[in-house]
Amino acid sequence: MTPTNIVIAGGGSAGWMVAAAFAHFLPPNAYRIRLVESEAIGTIGVGEATIPQIQLFNQALGLDEDAFLRATGGTFKLGIEFAGWTRPGERYMHAFGDVGRESGLLGFHHRWLRARAERDGEIAALGDYSLNEVAARANRMQRGPARTAAMLPAMPYAFHFDAALYARLLRRFAEARGVERVEGRIVSVERSGETGDVAGLVLDGGARVEGTLFVDCTGFRALLIGEAMGASYDDWTRWLPCDRALAVPSARATDFTPYTRATAHGAGWQWRIPLQHRTGNGIVYSSAHLSDDAAAAQLLANLDGAAEGDPRPIRFTTGKRREMWRGNVVAVGLASGFMEPLESTSLHLVQTAIARLLKMLPGRATGQVQRDEYNRQADFEYERIRDFLILHYWANARDEPFWQERRAADLPDTLRHKIALWQEQAHVTREHEELFTEVAWIQVLIGQGVIPHGYHPIADAETRADNDEYLELMRQLIAREAAQMPRHDAFVAQHCAARASV
Secondary structure (H helix, E strand, O other): OOOEEEEEEOOHHHHHHHHHHHHHHOOOOOEEEEEEEOOOOOOOOOOOEOOOOHHHHHHHHOOOHHHHHHHHOOEEEOEEEEEOOOOOOOEEEEEOOOOOOOEOOEOHHHHHHHHHHHOOOOOOOHHHHOHHHHHHHOOEOOOOOOOOOOOOOOOOOEEEOOHHHHHHHHHHHHHHOOOEEEEOOEEEEEEOOOOOOEEEEEEOOOOEEEOOEEEEOOHHHOHHHHHHOOOOEEEOOOOOOOOEEEEEEEOOOOOOOOOEEEEEEOOEEEEEEEOOOOEEEEEEEOOOOOOHHHHHHHHHHOOOOOEOOOOEEEEOOOEEEOOOEEOOEEEOHHHOEEOOHHHOOHHHHHHHHHHHHHHOOOOOOOOHHHHHHHHHHHHHHHHHHHHHHHHHHHOOOOOOHHHHHHHHOOOOHHHHHHHHHHHHHOOOOOOOOOOOOHHHHHHHHHHOOOOOOOOOHHHHOOOHHHHHHHHHHHHHHHHHHHHOOOEHHHHHHHHOOOOOOO
16 A cells, blocks of 8 residues: 655654654554755744643653753743733742642632632732742752642643754654655645645755645745645734744853743733753734834843843744645644744644644545534634733733733633633633633732632631631641752752753
8 A cells, every 4th residue: 555645844843743743653654754844944943831731742752751851951840930910020920730729619719719808818829829839939849749748739840941952852753763854945835736735845956745645834934824725814913912022042040940931021021941051032022012123122131141142033923824724734833823932832732733633634535524623623722822821911900001902902702701700700611622721710810910709609618717727738738848849950950961062
């Protein structure tokens, strides 16, 4: 039987994640997998911060975690600190994992809200009941079960890593399993006059790469899905108006934190991602409110160490392809859409696209109903992440025009409904398999000052003294567990220190 030809257009993290997964999961005799990329074309490379689901991808490939971190200069990530998103000087954390512990039907935040109301707001911060946040703020890290209290869960974690080094690692993995890399710049896309599908890619020099299924990982250009297949783009700038970013690495920080930092400024925000060999930095902003030169000056003025190069500009339009699978082309990564990296979802969206495509992999013929279902699932995922990002901008109390406009902006109906449910009685709904959990929404809502009018009535079933005792016990257990953890930098040095040449 002739093997099915799969062609991946473009490399970088997205392309090589696709190649590695396909090489691992698809039978080699039934599929021929080729990846076309050019050394002359750079990659965006801003996806250096991740969420815990990246562990599932790496584990599925059989990657050793410590070896992966050594190869990519990686560090651990317990959450994201948001500084200045309500007002300058204020900060909170969206930490991974639980906050407190549920009591039957009663979510922990209802207990906390009751105590807050009884004490006129004089209560320990919600983050004091999150093991991840307490450990992160103390620069502590551990893996595995809790050491001091059986009722505490293990800490979930993600990673910071160098995206270019990750792509290099996955390239070695994929090529060792039969993926063929084709060097060359794509100069044109040939389509079948009969079906309209992509028939082949023409490279500079005249070489032609034919295929049955094409995966578009060509970044913002979207050479196959957009230029060739004409899939239109849903523009979400009315809700998320930042349209530019500048990225620059700086010298490794002495403050080796196990969390990402997102610091709001007058027209957007700035990221900080600590790696073993450097710190990744960038500024995201609205060009209608901040010039490129002013953004560059602001970015460079707020680095932990010396800049290692000039800021690299990135222009984008937040949104997504209306069809991410059209004809025989599936867009993955930036070719499918762009969500600013505020909640570190870039590589996760690559990961879920791969999983979705593997589950729905076409045979010799693919009907439109299958493509429609793939696109429906992708739309739902993007829209719910979009809503979560919009919440960060809407729930602010800053004075600058950019932020005043964000408070006044109209919201998608799905987000407006979720906020209304929360404001009435602290209820959060999570539909189907949307990415962010109830606990994630609760941390951002409370962290940015959106306090509900009420809480679940079951929270009043206990006496005030019993509720206070429960809260204090949870706080003490978490503080004790975090205190015995090793420092994050020492943990990295012991388990996964990168070579100096990384």
